Amino acid sequence: MDAKKPRAAVDGLFTMDPEEPRLIGGKCSSCGSYFFPKFYQTHKPTCSNRGVEEVLLSRRGTLESFTVQHYPPPPPFVSPRPFVPYGLGLVALPEGINIIGIMTGIAVEDLKTGIEVELVLETLHQDEKGNDLLSWKFKPVD
Numbered sequence: 527m528d529a530k531k532p533r534a535a536v537d538g539l540f541t542m543d544p545e546e547p548r549l550i551g552g553k554c555s556s557c558g559s560y561f562f563p564k565f566y567q568t569h570k571p572t573c574s575n576r577g578v579e580e581v582l583l584s585r586r587g588t589l590e591s592f593t594v595q596h597y598p599p600p601p602p603f604v605s606p607r608p609f610v611p612y613g614l615g616l617v618a619l620p621e622g623i624n625i626i627g628i629m630t631g632i633a634v635e636d637l638k639t640g641i642e643v644e645l646v647l648e649t650l651h652q653d654e655k656g657n658d659l660l661s662w663k664f665k666p667v668d
């Protein structure tokens with residue numbers, strides 16, 4: 527039997543550090559704006575030829591806003607079955623950008639803006655061979 531290996535659901539978006547994963551973003555070499563994902567080089571005409579530096583974004587941020595997903599999103603998204611409603615958060619990072627992520631470690635009825643959250647990696651779904659496919663989620667800081 528093959529060993530099951532967790533891997534990223536999408537390559538290149540985050541580091542695979544199980545303890546302190548980081549999102550891989552970009553920083554404009556001209557104006558200093560941060561991006562996620564990093565592939566966004568033409569945000570301003572005056573910056574378009576200056577390049578984007580790869581940076582690891584902060585792991586902690588503040589929950590700015592959220593919604594609750596009450597039904598399974600359409601493909602290509604894969605939802606756990608049976609489906610359980612989950613929070614989808616908009617998290618403000620110190621870099622001045624907001625990142626959307628699934629909320630974990632908190633009941634949807636306990637979600638509130640202003641709480642400090644940190645990035646974690648969790649299984650999003652499994653591939654056809656049963657390997658866990660990981661994605662980032664945000665978890666309240668204890």
Ligand SMILES: [Zn+2]
Nearest residue numbers: 554556557573
């Ligand atoms: Zn720029």
